[in-house]
Amino acid sequence: MSNVKLNDKFMWGGAIAAYQAEGGWNVDDKGYSNWDHFSNSDNNPFNINNVSGNDATDFYHHYKEDIKLLAEGGHNSFRFSLSWTRIIPEGVGKRSAAGIAFYNDVINTCLKYGLEPNVTIHHYDIPQKFEDEFGGWKDKRLIDYYFDYAKVCLEEFGDRVKLWTTLNEPRFYSYCGYVMGNWPPHKHKDLQSYWETVYNQLIASAKVVKYFKENNYEGYIGIVHDHGTVEVSPETRDKEYVYNHAELFFNSLVLDMCAKGKIPTNLEKFLKESGYDTSFINYQDENLLKEGIVDFLGINSYQRFYVTDSTGETIVTHNNTGKKSNEKESIKLKDWFDITEPEHVSRNFWGREVYPEAIYKGIKDVSEKYPGFPIVITENGHAVYDTPDETGYVEDDDRIEVLQQFVDYVLKARDDGYDVQGYFVWSAFDVWSWVNGYVKRYGLIRVDENDNFKRIPKKSFYWFKDIIKTNQITL
Structure with a gap:
């Protein structure tokens, strides 16, 4: 256990993104x-559900109702992200009084109802002008622009927000944008950009953490990583090689830089062996990384990565349609590893393995490799097709069973001595699920986008309320 207590009590809550x-x-x-640009583009090949996030689930006009509902459900914390372009419309320069007032009211409403605001500064959305002008996170200029934006967030909200994360899933953000290619800027199998954009985000994160600590902001600041434990299939010929390459790709690049304050020792070696340009790596950055080590680690946990020897060219598959499609969420990375499939795997409709033990293995793995850091499960959920009755109520027993x-497993991890200090369901209420639109649902509360965004708590909402009531944990 660490000496850091992020709250007096174990945090139970739900999460959303701006x-x-x-x-x-x-x-x-x-x-x-x-x-905004991507989902409204006429040539967006991934908007298969023909719906943008322009209205999303209208939290902008329903936040008071939503936060009150979460409080009634027993939540003592609420995780949400800030929109860069709502706070600084042009990405740099003048602040929006209206945007800042909105987030002030969200934060104050949380505090009114006894919910600790757990605020993420950046969750995938950046000003489009930076993509147009220099390619977004591919260019190191964005590090300083992001830093200036983060300083505004701390200045405006840091008197009341005591729990911050700099970035949500820098690895997955880059993976979907540059490898899978189904998110902006939808580049497919551009592995060079993948490595560069992850790296630049982590330097930006360290810069903000350093500033947070130097300016003695009250509270704690961490990062959110989409962790999955790497497991090597028994028939793998070179187990150590496959494990080390997969672990770098999925986990250690992020966690070494934000928790150890160092660039992974094998990063440059592995990349050079595979023909990548490594000029983006600057070992002078380790001075900043050491001063920008996080206070805690946020873990978004859904799955493990079950790997074996590479069998050929890079192949990336994904499933945006669901509906029991045979497409699986997977990658085969040339000369590095293949994602393979153990026997008797259960998958959800979108091709992701349903393996709840992954959350215990992930907590154990991170705790043992990066000791001394509190862990918060900042996201964990189960997507299904919700079928409401005539009143709009959803009996989501399949979601409840998995959650x-x-x-x-989270409670078992605590019982076994691992320092887990919070659990946030993805999602607090139904949200617009990126390229899956309103089809793929995670929420504890149904949002009916066809009836003025009416909120109707699902069966899982009441199940989670009972979980919280039964597990009041003092830290």
Whole structure:
């Protein structure tokens, strides 16, 4: 256990992201983001559900109702992200009084109802002008622009927000944008850009953490990583080679830089062996990384990565349609590893393995490799096709069954001595699920986008309320 207590009590809550929930994409002088651009583009090949996030689930106009509902459900914390272009419409320069007032009211409403605000500064949405001008996170100029934006967030909200994360899933953000290619800027199998954009985000994160600590902000600041434990299939010929390459790709690049304050020792070696340009790596950055080590690690946990020897060219598959498609969420990375499939795998409709024990293995793996850091499960959920009855109520027993197993493993991890200090369900209420639109749902509360975004708690909402009531944990 660490000496850091992020709260007096174990945090139970739900999570959302700005673009997926807020709507109000062009109201009150909000600027134009990469996701505004992507989901409204006429040539967007991935918007298969023919719906943008312009309205999302209208949190912008429903936040007071939403936060009150979460409080009634027993939540003592609420995780949400800030929209860069709502706070600084042009990405740099003048602040939006309306945008800042909105987030002030969200934060104050949380505090009114006894919910600790858990605030993420950047969750995938950046000003589109930076993509247009220099390619976004591919260019190191964005590090300083992001730093200036983060300073504004701390200045405006740091008197009340005591729990911050710099970035949500820098690895997955880059993976979807440059490898899988189904998110902006939708580049497919551009592995060079993948490595560069992850690296630049982590330097930016360290810069903000350093500033947070130097200026003695009250509270704690961390990062959110989409962790999955790497497991090597028994038939793998070169187990150590496959494990080390997969671990770098999926986990250690992020966690070494933010928790150890160093560039992974094998990063340059592995990349050079595979013909990548490594000029983006600057070992002088380790001076900043050492001063920008996080206070805690946020883990978004859904799955493991089951790998074996590479069998050929890079192949990336994904499934945006669901509906029991045979497409699986997977990657084969040339000369590095293949994602393979163990026997008797259960998958959800979108091709992702359903394996609740992954959350326990992930907590154990991170705790043992990066000791001394509190862990918060900042996201964990189960996507299904919700079928409401005539009143709009959803009996989501399949979601409850899976989430119960995840929660049981989190509590087991605490019982076994691992320093887990919070669990946030993805998602607090239904949100717009990126390229899956409103089809793929995670929420504890149903949002009916066809009936003025009416909120109807699902069966899982009441299940989670009972979980919280039964597991009041003092830290």
